[in-house]
Amino acid sequence: MYGSRAANGAVVITTRTGKSEKGKIGVDFYTETSFETPLKLPRLQNEYGAGNGKTPYRFVDGGQSFENNIPNYGLKFNPNLLVDQFDSPAGPYQAGDLYERSLHPQDTVTPTPWIGHADHFKKFLQTGFTTTNNISFGSHSDQGSFRISFGNLYNSGILPHTNLRRNSLSIRANHQYGKKLSTETFIDFINSNSDNRPNIGYGSESVMYTFFGVYGMPINIDINSLKNKWWQAGQINIQQFRYWKNHDNPYVTLYENVNTFNKNRVLGYAMAKYQFLPALSLMIRTGADVYSDHREGHRAFSTVRFPSGGFRIDNVDYLENNTDFLLSYAQEVNQKFSMHISAGGNRFMQNLSYTRDIANALITPGLYNFSNAQNQLPTEELKFNKVIYSLYSFADLGYENKLFLNISARNDWSSTFTHSSKTRISIPQPH
Known part of the structure; x- marks a missing residue:
């Protein structure tokens, strides 16, 4: 039922809710440190x-x-x-x-x-480690629950001067208003950054x-x-x-030719569900995923690819919003027949903005800004916007819990489809 956006499958993620003794605030703390060494290294002749x-x-x-x-x-x-x-x-x-x-x-x-020095690569590596800390506060009652957690991760890689830091704040709450209305909210703030992420591949x-x-x-x-x-x-x-001359000193590669990034991300959703009748309900939900990613690349003088050094900045801004509703009716008709019928719609919006500025040669060594560029290349810019409106319905019919008939239909109207692509998709699935 995810339509064109799930052409390669869908990943469904669930999160925790508040857990504690009813009416009281519970506190959980978790810490872990793990160490990393290569499982297997190439055997080199000596x-x-x-x-x-x-x-x-x-x-x-x-x-x-x-x-x-x-x-x-x-x-x-x-x-x-x-x-x-x-x-x-x-x-x-x-x-x-x-x-x-x-x-x-x-x-x-x-x-x-x-x-010979057949152990030169082994000596080059270091023992990596990852430290994770998490503290959370939560409570629940007959009407609902909440959970607030803060997480911190620091990783130092097995390659010298490579690392990753991540800090996150998560808030989740749900509440039951009487017998018919319930709500649920979730929001995550995540900052990830690094002093250097190593290049991989062949080059x-x-x-x-x-x-x-x-x-x-x-x-x-x-x-x-x-x-x-x-x-x-x-x-x-x-x-x-x-x-x-055709190889950089590997320590210059990792300590001077760094690839830094700083990414701030916010994602969350709000959902409300109203139970009109025991068999009839309406769910309305909206969610967003927003991030801003700033990346820098420094290249020292005498680098193989950049004899006069280099400097690069990439900025990525992304926004995704999903709003959907689902009207559901589920009923045991009698001891033999059951039915579950739903109909709903979705609005999906995606905006991407990407810019890149590059200086392929610098004037003064070690000074990384565009005022120090010999010749700055024109800014590369990419903007992408996409909107998809969808309507869908599905029915599950059962007989004696032995025979089932599943029927679903969906129609997508996408800003990236051609006119002829805006066709109804109907998929009967008896079994």
């Missing part, structure tokens, strides 16, 4: 490092083809074999400090032992790609060298310290 067959790997500037930076196709690890690597010392600097080395060519690279902005892409991180890379030093000497916030 015998060979970067290179091309027997052609040895040698770090020069992290970008030349003759460096043979093909993961794990190089020479076998041997602590007695010394190789120029990105974290090898070069005078007071390291080989990966390309800017300072260009100013001090006399500081040549001192090769370091060729050893240079995902740390999973950095470790396990086609040119994933070679086993000879010591993750501690990337953790302890994000930027080249003398190039703070300008040039990353990394082993290859």
Whole structure:
């Protein structure tokens, strides 16, 4: 009976009502903390490092083809074999400090032992945890009940500097006015936000790609060298310290190239039901789901996709309103026959507004606003409005609780339908 909006199914959610000793206020408190670690990690070989067959790997500037930076196709690890690597010392600097080395060519690279670090991804991860707290107050009487609850959730992910916070306030009440009229209301206020939600999928902005892409991180890379030093000497916030120009330092990806969001959401409904007769009732209900979602993306200088940094803001505003009524008649005609007949209607409204502003290059490193943009792209804007009016009816006829006939019909008038689509849908379902 949900019509065109339930083409892929419908999820029905139920919520709690107030529970306590009659006439008194009950208080419930709940807290929980859980810890997260990977169930299974890839088993990585620890015998060979970067290179091309027997052609040895040698770090020069992290970008030349003759460096043979093909993961794990190089020479076998041997602590007695010394190789120029990105974290090898070069005078007071390291080989990966390309800017300072260009100013001090006399500081040549001192090769370091060729050893494996098959645990580099395991060391990169951290123990995640989720803490949930909830406190609620509720009471009930012969006429109704109420429940007020406040919830708080904090999650720290297994990837460094990824988190999620959620705070919610929920109010629910129902009341019986005499024998015929009853009401029910529910409202939820939810704020969700994060300092960083990691990119997923296949691409240079995902740390999973950095470790396990086609040119994933070679086993000879010591993750501690990337953790302890994000930027080249003398190039703070300008040039990353990394082993290859086509991969970002994963710590820069998670600590500097952040994806923040702040979302405020309100949802609720109010319902009234009137019992005209024991077999005849009318229900009227209206509900809404409203949210505003503000998202920001920061990209540091020397990021693979944004060499001069970048800044992005997305704003999403959404409103959905449902108002419906249902007139129902249910009657046991006699010991053999029963019937349940209902007719009703619905008005569904949906409004979506989306804007995006992007600066693909910045003037000053680390300053994320559009006044610092070299060239700001035009604002992308999307607006979507939809209204559906519906009328429907259904009947359930039963005989001796053995044979049943279900008949339903529904008609939708949608602002997104063509004229020919506004047709009655009639679905008899005998069984």
